[in-house]
Amino acid sequence: MENSYDVIVVGGGPAGMLAASVAAAKGAKTLLLEKNERLGKKMLITGGGRCNLTNDTDIEQMVANIPGNGKFVFGSLYRFSGQDLRDYFNKLGIKTKVENQGKVFPRSNSAAQVVEALEKHLLKLGVRIKYQAKVDALIEGWGCCRGVVVGGKELKSKAAVIATGGLSYPKTGSTGDGYKIAGKLGHTVTKLFPSAVSVTCSDPWIRERDVQGLSLPSVKITLYNGKGKIMACEMGDIIFTHWGISGPGALRVGRYVSIEKQKTGIESIRGEIDLYPSTNQEEIARRLGQIALEENKKILKTALATVVPERLALVLAELAGVSPQVTVGAIQKETWRRLALLLKGLPVNIEGTRSIDEATVTGGGIAVKEVDPRSMESKLIKGLFFAGEILDIDAHTGGFNMQVAFSTGYVAGEAAAKHALESID
Ligand SMILES: Cc1cc2nc3c(=O)[nH]c(=O)nc-3n(C[C@H](O)[C@H](O)[C@H](O)COP(=O)(O)OP(=O)(O)OC[C@H]3O[C@@H](n4cnc5c(N)ncnc54)[C@H](O)[C@@H]3O)c2cc1C
Incomplete structure (x- = not known):
């Protein structure tokens, strides 16, 4: 392995892979360091192995689905939108499809195919990929990034992108290393918590x-x-x-x-x-009133099963303080009122x-106030960039977290290449 690069990307998840591909496409000599024996280990299990890549919605709706600092990624989402992402993968031979609630998947239903295509593309662009390469620290001098330390060895670079992910599903490699690396350089790591959990x-x-x-x-x-x-x-x-x-x-x-x-x-x-979120309390009361009149010979459990699954009907009866075996005709008005309230507010x-190990995404991370949203560059260290889940950003499920990783990866990769290619040695 050579020891001098324009851009070093730390972490081969979606954010790091995109950052490395964009940096290389811009002409930067790029190295991607991944501590696992393969790229995209977490990506392989996303969307139940089918990889929900993004969501077929507009940018405003994307931001609305990113409750953790969505506004910070507004610019990145414009720079590399959901449609850009689909076009990008289309060029790599990954056709996509839209499923319920706008979820976008590869037509092959295969996350493995997506990771393979990305890896092939990285190699085609001349990105050097080093596996089982755990980065321990970033080298900083005079407020600028100078490289990284891997297994005690120093590798020089004009820019570095930290894309080491969060803390969830640590078996995939996301063990919070990036928080420690950036923390040592003075970056604030906000409180971490399980999100989408x-x-x-x-x-x-x-x-x-x-x-x-x-x-x-x-x-x-x-x-x-x-x-x-x-x-x-x-x-x-x-x-x-x-x-x-x-x-x-x-x-x-x-x-x-x-x-x-x-x-x-x-x-x-x-x-x-x-x-029944789309039915108001009066309509619910009316529906139960109808049951009281029309099904008065049935037992409550059977009558209620027309509005909720039978197992839940038993729970509702218990919470309303009435036997599920009682005949409908014998039920008091007050009990119907309680049942109506339970249907609207169980x-x-x-x-x-559940623990962060089981969370889809990590809430908290590198404080976004210390990162420039236009470039993902650290406001503390020149030439240091962040991308993906390491940042204090978390989204709902539905393809939004992956989109955040890809969009911030795109912006970081582009800006890191620009920084490296324009900097004087
Ligand atoms: C079960 C599950 C299903 C999910 N499904 C979806 C989905 O369908 N759609 C969606 O939008 N989101 C989904 N997510 C969330 C999504 O996978 C993550 O938000 C996304 O992978 C974050 O990308 P990343 O590149 O920032 O981090 P990661 O994917 O975590 O990648 C970080 C990489 O950095 C490497 N690394 C860490 N430390 C070091 C180090 N010191 N040196 C070198 N390398 C290092 C890791 O090994 C890892 O490969 C899912 C998450 C889980 C857990």
């Missing part, structure tokens, strides 16, 4: 597995803080597990649970699940989230 609940009807595996489409989950104020309200499909709630809807509120728990140390958070007691 499932939530754990203490409710006996969930814990005792009464509803395990039950999925509910398009519900609304509302979370309340200790003062009873709404702190998050998100829509999405959910699935009950033996420890809590998972699925896209739960993942959307997970970040707010993480933040609130970190901020207040509160033991549990009150949540409500609206099972209470859940959220204890916390």
